[in-house]
Amino acid sequence: MAPVGVRAVSVAVIGCGFGGLAAVIELKRRGFDDIVVFEKxxxxxxxxxxxxxxGAACDVPSPFYSxxxxxxxxWPHRFSxxxxxxxxxxDVAARHDVLRHVRFGAEVTGARFDDGTGRWTVELxxxxxxxxxxxxxAVGQLSRPALPDIPGRDTFAGPAFHSARWDHDVDLTGKRVAVVGTGASAVQFVPxxxxxxxxxxxxxxxxxxxLPRPDREFSPLHHRLFEKLPITELVERATWFGLVEGLSVAWVYARPLATGIRAVSLRHMLNQTKSVPGLFDKIRPDYAVGCKRVLFSDDYLPALTQPDVSVVTDRITEITPRGLRTADGAEHEADVIIWGTGFRATEFLAPIAVTGAGxxxxxxxxxxxxxAYYGLTVPHFPNLVLMYGPNTNTGGGSIIYFLEAQARYLADYVEHLARTGGCLDVEEEVERTYDEEIQRRLADSVWTRCSSWYRSATGRITANWPLLSPQYRARARFRPADYRVLR
Known part of the structure; x- marks a missing residue:
C-alpha cells in the first residue's frame, strides 16, 4: 500500500543482508509495502x-555497528x-516485518529494463x-570469494576451502594446515x-x-545499565563513532595523525613478536598505513610466535597434490589448505546480468x-538504486551508517517517483561531474599507494568514499533536479 496521495510503486530488492534490510525498513516506514526481497x-x-x-567477528564496535x-x-561483546x-x-528483520517480503532460495541471474513499459524484469x-x-x-561488495590464480590449484589431494565457505566437516585436529592470506578473516581464524x-x-x-583491539565482554550489569539508561549505550556508540572516524580523518585530512597511528601499530606488532628473533621483520608492513585495511587483533601475532606456526613470505608458485611450492623451490607439505584471500570486491553486481535503457x-x-552517483544511481539505468555501491565503503567507520543514508535516499527517490510517475534517470553530466570530483579527491589519497581490494584492475579506486562519513550523509540527498523523468 502506497502513502496517501501517491501511486503504488513495486520494488524488487536483491539480497537480505544489512543493505537489503535497511532498504526495506525505510521503504516500509514511508508507507510502501509492495516489496519483494529475492534472497538466494x-x-x-x-x-x-x-x-x-x-573466530569470525566484526572489527567495528557493536554499539556503532548497528x-x-x-x-x-x-550485545555480548564490544566487538561481537x-x-x-x-x-x-x-531479530531486526522480524521486528520490522521484513520476512513477509522475502523469497528465500530465489537467486537472481539477470534484470532487464523495458523501454516500452518503464519497468524492470527480474530473472531467477x-x-x-x-x-x-x-x-x-543490495548484494554488497564482499559477497563473492576470491581465489588466487595459482597453477595446480585444483590438484591438491586434501581438503581446500575459502574462509567464507568454511567446511566444518573437515577436522583440523593434528593436521598440517596451510593458510594462504593474511587479511581480516585470516587474522581472526589463524589463532x-x-x-x-x-x-x-x-x-x-x-x-x-x-592495532590493538580493545574488546571486552559486556556483563549483566552492562546489559541492565544499557536497558534502564539507554543514554549510556548512546554514549558508547558516540564515543566509538568518534574514535573510528578518527581513522578516516587520518587517511583523508591529517597525515600527521596517520603517522601516529602507524607508530602505535608498529609498537604493538613489535611488542607481540619480539620473543621470536626475525619475526617482526617478516610481518612489518612496507607501505603507507591506511593504504590497505588496518586490522585489529590481540591474538593473531602471539599465535605466530608459537613453535607450531610458521610464516612464509616467499611467493607461492604452484599448488601440488602434497602442498604448496614457493619461489625458493621449497615444497611445503599440507593436509588442508584454507584460502584467506578475500573477495572480488570490485566486481559489483557480478554475476548478475543487468541491462538498462537501450x-x-x-x-x-x-x-x-x-x-555511480553517490554510489546509488547510474545514467541510462532508470529506476535502479544501489545499496553499498561504488565508492561508498568507509576507510574507518561503520558501513551501516552509510546504509542508513542510502536507504533514506532510496525512500525519497521512490516517494518522488510515486508522485511524478514515469522513470527517473540520473543526468549523465551530473553523475560525470560527481565522479570526476570523487576520483580527483581519491587521486591524492593514501589508497593510491599500494594495490588492494579497494582498487579495480585498471587502478581505479572503486570501493572507498574519499571524505568523512558525516560528509557522505550530508551530501547524499535526493534532488529531483539531478534526474530527468522518462515518460
Whole structure:
C-alpha cells in the first residue's frame, strides 16, 4: 500500500543482508509495502550468514555497528562475534516485518529494463520472471570469494576451502594446515586454527598493519545499565563513532595523525613478536598505513610466535597434490589448505546480468571500473538504486551508517517517483561531474599507494568514499533536479 496521495510503486530488492534490510525498513516506514526481497540463501544475514569461520567477528564496535534506530542493549561483546551479529539481523528483520517480503532460495541471474513499459524484469535461476517499477540491488561488495590464480590449484589431494565457505566437516585436529592470506578473516581464524592443528603454515603476500583491539565482554550489569539508561549505550556508540572516524580523518585530512597511528601499530606488532628473533621483520608492513585495511587483533601475532606456526613470505608458485611450492623451490607439505584471500570486491553486481535503457549492459558500462552517483544511481539505468555501491565503503567507520543514508535516499527517490510517475534517470553530466570530483579527491589519497581490494584492475579506486562519513550523509540527498523523468 502506497502513502496517501501517491501511486503504488513495486520494488524488487536483491539480497537480505544489512543493505537489503535497511532498504526495506525505510521503504516500509514511508508507507510502501509492495516489496519483494529475492534472497538466494535460506536465511537473512548476508556476509554474517556466510562467514562462519572460527573466530569470525566484526572489527567495528557493536554499539556503532548497528542501526541507530535499533540499539541492542544485550550485545555480548564490544566487538561481537558472527553468531551474535547474525541473530541481531534476524531479530531486526522480524521486528520490522521484513520476512513477509522475502523469497528465500530465489537467486537472481539477470534484470532487464523495458523501454516500452518503464519497468524492470527480474530473472531467477529457475527461469521465473517478475516485473517491478524499481530495482534495488543490495548484494554488497564482499559477497563473492576470491581465489588466487595459482597453477595446480585444483590438484591438491586434501581438503581446500575459502574462509567464507568454511567446511566444518573437515577436522583440523593434528593436521598440517596451510593458510594462504593474511587479511581480516585470516587474522581472526589463524589463532583458532592453530589451537587445533598439528602445525599451521601462514603464507603471507603482504603484511597488514595491526592495532590493538580493545574488546571486552559486556556483563549483566552492562546489559541492565544499557536497558534502564539507554543514554549510556548512546554514549558508547558516540564515543566509538568518534574514535573510528578518527581513522578516516587520518587517511583523508591529517597525515600527521596517520603517522601516529602507524607508530602505535608498529609498537604493538613489535611488542607481540619480539620473543621470536626475525619475526617482526617478516610481518612489518612496507607501505603507507591506511593504504590497505588496518586490522585489529590481540591474538593473531602471539599465535605466530608459537613453535607450531610458521610464516612464509616467499611467493607461492604452484599448488601440488602434497602442498604448496614457493619461489625458493621449497615444497611445503599440507593436509588442508584454507584460502584467506578475500573477495572480488570490485566486481559489483557480478554475476548478475543487468541491462538498462537501450539495451546497455551495466558491466560493459563499468569495464574501466564501477561508478555511480553517490554510489546509488547510474545514467541510462532508470529506476535502479544501489545499496553499498561504488565508492561508498568507509576507510574507518561503520558501513551501516552509510546504509542508513542510502536507504533514506532510496525512500525519497521512490516517494518522488510515486508522485511524478514515469522513470527517473540520473543526468549523465551530473553523475560525470560527481565522479570526476570523487576520483580527483581519491587521486591524492593514501589508497593510491599500494594495490588492494579497494582498487579495480585498471587502478581505479572503486570501493572507498574519499571524505568523512558525516560528509557522505550530508551530501547524499535526493534532488529531483539531478534526474530527468522518462515518460
Amino acid at each position: 540463501a535460506g536465511d537473512v544475514g548476508g556476509v554474517w550468514r556466510e562467514n562462519t569461520y572460527p 542501526f541507530s534506530y535499533e540499539p541492542n542493549p544485550r 562475534r558472527q553468531p551474535a551479529i547474525l541473530q541481531y539481523i534476524r 535461476a529457475g527461469g521465473e520472471r517478475a516485473e517491478f517499477d524499481v530495482l534495488v540491488p 583458532e586454527v592453530r589451537r587445533l592443528a598439528g602445525h599451521t603454515t601462514v603464507f603471507q603476500r603482504t603484511a597488514p598493519y595491526i 539495451g546497455r549492459d551495466l558491466h560493459d558500462e563499468w569495464r574501466d571500473g564501477a561508478h
